[in-house]
Amino acid sequence: MLPIPFNTLPQLALKPKNLRKGEVLFRQSDPPSFLYFLRTGHIQLLRHTEAGDGIVIHNAYGGQTFAEASLFSGNYHCDAVACEASELIAMSKIQILKTMRQNSLFAFALSARFAGEIQTHRRRLELRSIKNASQRVYAAVADGLLTGSVITMAAEIGLTHEATYRALSQLTKEGRLVKTRRGRYHVSSTKVSTTG
Amino acid sequence: MLPIPFNTLPQLALKPKNLRKGEVLFRQSDPPSFLYFLRTGHIQLLRHTEAGDGIVIHNAYGGQTFAEASLFSGNYHCDAVACEASELIAMSKIQILKTMRQNSLFAFALSARFAGEIQTHRRRLELRSIKNASQRVYAAVADGLLTGSVITMAAEIGLTHEATYRALSQLTKEGRLVKTRRGRYHVSSTKVSTTG
DNA sequence: TTCATCATATGATTGAAATCATATGGAAGC
DNA sequence: GCTTCCATATGATTTCAATCATATGATGAA
Numbered sequence: 001m002l003p004i005p006f007n008t009l010p011q012l013a014l015k016p017k018n019l020r021k022g023e024v025l026f027r028q029s030d031p032p033s034f035l036y037f038l039r040t041g042h043i044q045l046l047r048h049t050e051a052g053d054g055i056v057i058h059n060a061y062g063g064q065t066f067a068e069a070s071l072f073s074g075n076y077h078c079d080a081v082a083c084e085a086s087e088l089i090a091m092s093k094i095q096i097l098k099t100m101r102q103n104s105l106f107a108f109a110l111s112a113r114f115a116g117e118i119q120t121h122r123r124r125l126e127l128r129s130i131k132n133a134s135q136r137v138y139a140a141v142a143d144g145l146l147t148g149s150v151i152t153m154a155a156e157i158g159l160t161h162e163a164t165y166r167a168l169s170q171l172t173k174e175g176r177l178v179k180t181r182r183g184r185y186h187v188s189s190t191k192v193s194t195t196g
Numbered sequence: 197m198l199p200i201p202f203n204t205l206p207q208l209a210l211k212p213k214n215l216r217k218g219e220v221l222f223r224q225s226d227p228p229s230f231l232y233f234l235r236t237g238h239i240q241l242l243r244h245t246e247a248g249d250g251i252v253i254h255n256a257y258g259g260q261t262f263a264e265a266s267l268f269s270g271n272y273h274c275d276a277v278a279c280e281a282s283e284l285i286a287m288s289k290i291q292i293l294k295t296m297r298q299n300s301l302f303a304f305a306l307s308a309r310f311a312g313e314i315q316t317h318r319r320r321l322e323l324r325s326i327k328n329a330s331q332r333v334y335a336a337v338a339d340g341l342l343t344g345s346v347i348t349m350a351a352e353i354g355l356t357h358e359a360t361y362r363a364l365s366q367l368t369k370e371g372r373l374v375k376t377r378r379g380r381y382h383v384s385s386t387k388v389s390t391t392g
Numbered sequence: 393t394t395c396a397t398c399a400t401a402t403g404a405t406t407g408a409a410a411t412c413a414t415a416t417g418g419a420a421g422c
Numbered sequence: 423g424c425t426t427c428c429a430t431a432t433g434a435t436t437t438c439a440a441t442c443a444t445a446t447g448a449t450g451a452a
Contacts, residue, residue, distance in 0.1 A: 049338045050385040051372070056325075058318040069315045072308035077315070100303065107296065107303040112268035114310035119265045119273070121317035122254040128324040129252075129354055131410085133439065142245045149399065158325060163439055165401055176247070182447070183400060189246040327440085329409065345429065359409055361431055378417065379430060 002037055003065065005109035006091055013095030017088045019043075025080035025088070032070030034090040038062055041086025045078045059083075068114065071096060128158055137167035138176055142187050150183055198233055199261065201305035202287055209291030213284045215239075221276035221284070228266030230286040234258055237282025241274045255279075264310065267292060324354050333363035334372055338383050346379055 001007065002014075015034075019025060025036070025043060036043075038060050045058040045066065057078045060066040070076050071093055100107040123143060130136040140146065140157045154164035168185055171177040175192045177185045197203065198210075211230070215221060221232070221239060232239075234256050241254040241262065253274045256262040266272050267289055296303040319339060326332040336342065336353045350360035364381055367373040371388045373381045 047338075049383045051383060051387050053334075053338075055335050055338055056322050057315075058322055068311040069308075072304070072311060097304075100307070101300050104297050104300070104303065107300065107307065108268070108293075111296070111303070111307050111310060112265075114307060114314060115264040115268060117314050118310060118317065119253075121314065121321060125317060125320055125324070126252050126254055128321070131438095138249075139251050142243075142249070142251055150401095151399070160440060161400085162402080162441080166439090169401075187245045187247060191247050327408090346431095347429070356410060357430085358411080358432080362409090365431075 001039075002089065002091075004113060005106050006037065006065070006096075008106060008109075009091060009095060009099060013092045013099070015090040015092070017090050019082035019086045019088065021082055021085050023082045025082065026067075026076050027079050028076055030076055032067065032073060032076050033093050035065065035067050035071055035093060035096065036060075036080075037065045037089045037091065039087040039089065041088075042083040043086055043088075044081050044083050046081065047078045124156075133159055133163045134167040134170055137164055138171055138187070141168075141171075141177060141185055146185060197235075198285065198287075200309060201302050202233065202261070202292075204302060204305075205287060205291060205295060209288045209295070211286040211288070213286050215278035215282045215284065217278055217281050219278045221278065222263075222272050223275050224272055226272055228263065228269060228272050229289050231261065231263050231267055231289060231292065232256075232276075233261045233285045233287065235283040235285065237284075238279040239276055239282055239284075240279050241276050243274045320352075329355055329359045330363040330366055333360055334367055334383070337364075337367075337373060337381055342381060 002009070017025075019041070026032070026034075028047070040062045042062075043060045043066065044056060045060070046054045047057055048054055058066060067076065067080070096110075100110060127136060127139055127143065130139055136157055136159065140153060145156055146153050150164055150168065151161045154161040157164070159167070168177065168179075172179045172185065175190070176188055178188050179185050198205075213221075215237070222228070222230075224243070236258045239256045239262065240252060241256070242250045243253055244250055254262060263272065263276070292306075296306060323332060323335055323339070326335055332353055332355065336349060341349050341352055346360055346364065347357045350357040353360070355363075364373065364375075368375045368381065371386070372384055374384050375381050
């Protein structure tokens with residue numbers, strides 16, 4: 001149930017935890033003892049400016065891990081608050097570090113996981129750099145982001161769902177995408193001529 | 197000169213490489229033998245759709261590493277092309293994996309580096325989710341992104357430099373930022389009253 | 393079957409950032 | 423000193439996505 005390689009951790013390293021909406025998971029100043037896997041819900045990580053403004057560092061949703069950096073740090077770098085009721089699994093920092101030391105395969109797998117996340121994040125960032133809505137949607141579909149609903153993808157790529165629907169429609173008209181059924185599209189395999 | 201922990205690798209693991217503008221560093225199909233540190237220049241990582249459209253996966257600039265995921269993969273996931281003349285250091289995949297196995301401190305440090313990158317990327321992504329230009333600029337300054345030129349930061353956060361200058365100006369007028377000198381700003385430490 | 397609900401889809405209008413234009417400040421070179 | 427060049431800064435206009443509105447298709451519950 002946990003993502004690789006956390007699924008190989010001993011039970012004693014894991015501690016289920018449930019939060020009600022609004023509950024605080026940890027504070028910036030807390031010594032970090034856990035890395036978290038969020039099964040369901042929504043956790044927001046926040047920092048605060050000198051003036052007290054909260055700045056969202058990250059929104060974690062079901063299926064994601066967070067606070068990885070705390071593994072190697074003496075304090076959390078932000079506050080974590082449950083925006084919705086959330087089910088988590090707390091994974092012991094000490095146990096993870098111990099496992100890394102004792103089992104180089106685990107260390108490899110952890111690095112592999114991190115490297116994969118870096119790659120994914122870079123792709124997402126590059127996607128967000130595409131200003132034009134149609135091109136962004138095309139790149140997103142090409143990247144395999146349209147697996148669930150269009151609304152979900154729209155949120156992922158930073159567009160409104162209306163703009164995304166319009167882009168999907170236009171790209172289909174242009175022949176760059178193929179609509180297989182309502183709400184399902186894939187990239188066309190044939191080159192679109194630019195001269196008409 | 198190399199970032200931690202790559203600076204501890206033996207010389208035999210490193211190989212300087214220079215590319216002219218337009219030269220290909222590797223292709224998607226190539227078996228990955230190296231992870232790269234880009235000293236100067238600009239390398240673009242691209243994938244291609246079935247229709248042949250190139251999709252930019254990542255733009256790497258001086259001081260950055262890339263192709264980390266290739267450490268744990270049987271092929272590169274994209275093509276790498278030099279957009280400008282570039283100086284690189286190729287770091288042997290085999291040597292890095294070997295060092296990880298033999299030296300758990302190196303493995304720790306590598307994971308720490310990766311974890312830090314993940315954190316940074318998530319912050320950047322969250323920043324890009326802020327629609328309003330002023331708020332995005334405020335968050336960026338609060339995040340310490342205004343170290344070099346405003347133009348550099350503007351590119352980082354996905355705004356034009358004009359929009360960024362306007363936002364800086366407005367935030368200063370509002371008292372949320374303090375302008376120390378031309379092109380230098382920091383967050384105000386005093387709470388701005390909303391009632392006037 | 394009917395109704396409710398939500399995702400999909402598209403039209404009309406608005407608004408904010410992009411674009412285009414212009415001016416100033418400051419550093420580097422002559 | 424003067425000149426060149428570029429970052430900073432702001433004004434005017436345009437463009438495109440956000441917003442607001444409405445309609446349809448699909449799914450599930452009553």
